Amino acid sequence: MHITPIKTHAIVANKESIYDLIDTYIPSFPEKSVLAITSKVISLCEGAVVPEQGTDKDKLVEEHADYYLPKDFNVYGFHFTITNHTMIASAGIDLSNGNGNYVLWPKDPQKSANDIRVYLTKKFNIKHAGVLIIDSKTTPLRWGTMGTSIAHSGFNAVKDYIGTKDLFDYQIRVTKANHAEGLAAASCLVMGEGAESTPFTIIGDIPFIEFQNRNPSQGELDIIAIPLAEDLYAPILKSVSWIKGKKRDS
Numbered sequence: 021m022h023i024t025p026i027k028t029h030a031i032v033a034n035k036e037s038i039y040d041l042i043d044t045y046i047p048s049f050p051e052k053s054v055l056a057i058t059s060k061v062i063s064l065c066e067g068a069v070v071p072e073q074g075t076d077k078d079k080l081v082e083e084h085a086d087y088y089l090p091k092d093f094n095v096y097g098f099h100f101t102i103t104n105h106t107m108i109a110s111a112g113i114d115l116s117n118g119n120g121n122y123v124l125w126p127k128d129p130q131k132s133a134n135d136i137r138v139y140l141t142k143k144f145n146i147k148h149a150g151v152l153i154i155d156s157k158t159t160p161l162r163w164g165t166m167g168t169s170i171a172h173s174g175f176n177a178v179k180d181y182i183g184t185k186d187l188f189d190y191q192i193r194v195t196k197a198n199h200a201e202g203l204a205a206a207s208c209l210v211m212g213e214g215a216e217s218t219p220f221t222i223i224g225d226i227p228f229i230e231f232q233n234r235n236p237s238q239g240e241l242d243i244i245a246i247p248l249a250e251d252l253y254a255p256i257l258k259s260v261s262w263i264k265g266k267k268r269d270s
Contacts, residue, residue, distance in 0.1 A: 041219075182194065
């Protein structure tokens with residue numbers, strides 16, 4: 021696997037489209053590669069920002085979360101949220117690289133991923149192009165952040181090993197490999213978290229990825245998320261009283 025970082029100028033809200041950036045900074049794109057994009061740059065391009073001045077961040081988070089826990093539940097004073105089937109702080113909203121704005125998640129990250137995939141295939145006259153929109157999040161009992169996938173298109177996100185045999189003929193019962201999450205983590209590591217100005221990576225030489233010359237079906241998207249009742253961490257997740265955010269009613 022090869023990951024090529026793509027540096028850009030400092031991107032600010034409402035100044036250019038994501039397609040302008042692709043045209044400027046990505047002159048070529050090989051068949052069966054994945055373009056990883058930070059969710060923040062898509063949000064900036066589409067204007068999914070709110071000025072810090074005069075904004076109540078607590079209310080903003082509660083408006084954009086599916087479910088949340090009050091910020092006094094942790095020692096760092098931020099909301100813990102479930103948003104788009106992702107456990108993340110503050111519904112993914114933060115000020116970093118926002119130039120005085122709170123940057124929200126993209127308005128419809130799956131549509132963005134699908135549209136960018138189509139654009140890449142047409143622009144570079146290729147059949148298979150993958151797109152991965154990523155953000156970063158923390159992991160329980162570990163310091164630091166790592167990348168997570170919030171949308172993908174053009175490849176199978178999950179490889180199911182259930183029913184297959186291991187090296188010693190043991191039948192695997194529960195293992196599924198989340199390729200989208202793995203690629204997101206690797207790309208985020210290359211992109212950095214501060215002033216690196218690297219919102220894109222091109223991931224190539226990935227024969228273990230099953231590409232598709234189409235957008236993912238709803239069924240393929242549904243199998244990525246685990247219902248709470250089936251989650252390994254259900255006893256922990258159900259031990260607190262989640263508050264329903266306003267996002268589901270919007």
